Amino acid sequence: MKIEDYELLLKLHEVGTVRGTAKIVLISQPAVTQRLKYMEDYFNKQLFIRTSKSLVPTPAGELILTHARKVVDQEEAIKSALAQSSGEVQGTLSIACSSLISQRFLPSILGEYTQTFPKVEIDLVTGISEDIKREFKNYHICIIRGEKLKEAVSKLLFEDPLYIFDTEPFPDNQMKERPLISFKSDDSMHDQVDNWLYHHQDNIKTIKKISVDQIETCKQFMQEGLGMAVLPESVSGPLMDKYPHVPLQLDGQPVTRKTWICYQEGVRSLPQVDRFIVGIEQTAFL
Incomplete structure (x- = not known):
């Protein structure tokens, strides 16, 4: 075998x-x-x-x-x-990463890393943060969204502000009734959106919900006029100048999605892991 x-x-x-x-x-x-x-x-x-x-x-x-x-x-x-x-950085680097981060940021990060350390083998798994948290001991590094992983060393990489987009305006002092399109994410994301909608129920009413798998599908549905969509700034930059949008805020503070890098104590003694952590901590995400 x-x-x-x-x-x-x-x-x-x-x-x-x-x-x-x-x-x-x-x-x-x-x-x-x-x-x-x-x-x-x-x-x-x-x-x-x-x-x-x-x-x-x-x-x-x-x-x-x-x-x-x-x-x-x-x-x-x-x-x-x-x-x-050995004095050379080699071996395997296992990473479990939030799907959004793996699509938006990880390709360029890993591209630079593998160019610098070509003998390191990358073992990458992507998925929803809640699933990654349950299996975190199987990986050198976890990159998750939402709440940090309390059982491991967790360092904040960046905070991602949330916006609600639509093809129709968000009028002041007038009720807006529209469908809400949501993409598959962990419960903490849905809780943040539901909490914001609860505190703005005098201005926005969701008449139905449309659920899709991928964030890109969610964006496309919104652009086709099927309803509103709450999207993080990291994936909505090109939409800002084209579509009406409102930042999610509570008590004057922005509602954000936190992104964390998490790892177990002692794992940085592995050179390939330490070099990756150093590199990603120096990355400007937004």
Whole structure:
């Protein structure tokens, strides 16, 4: 068994489907199925039960998944130890990052980082901050939005002001009734928007909600006149001069989304991690 086989096994368990795993690891679905069959033949055990919705580990599969996690962790540990012992920055850098930050800022940050440290392998996972928080111990670094991670070292990178946009004006001293378009985010974002709307219910009334997956879809729906959308400044710069908008404020203070970089104590002893943290802390985000 190769380390890549164990990594694929863990990814199958994490994602729960062959099709979803194939999309993430960027190989064909038949190739994933073939490699899973090889692993089952190797151990002479069925590793997963194929249900209509997901892959469920068998008792033998659970044992082998535990073994796979140990093998992968030990591989990462020895790579990190070798990176520490040498004078060169190398090894693996694992990052879990908020989808918005990974799309808007991370490409340029990682581009500069990998150019400076070409021997570092990047292991990147993106998603919603709430999901990342639950798995933070599996990564060197987490970049999250909303509330900081209390179980780790958390440093504020920047605060992202929120604005409400529409194709129709926001009239003074007059009720505005429009649909509200929202994108998939963590609960803290929705709580901030709901709280602001509650304190401005004399001016703005949402007559229905339209929910979409991606923030880009949310922006496009707003531009097509389907309703209002609350967007952070980091992704709405080009919209400022084209569409009516109002900054979200409470008690005269802007409502913002905080972005944090979080990591466990001691992880900065790894050169590849420390250099990344130093670089991202020097980044001007807005």
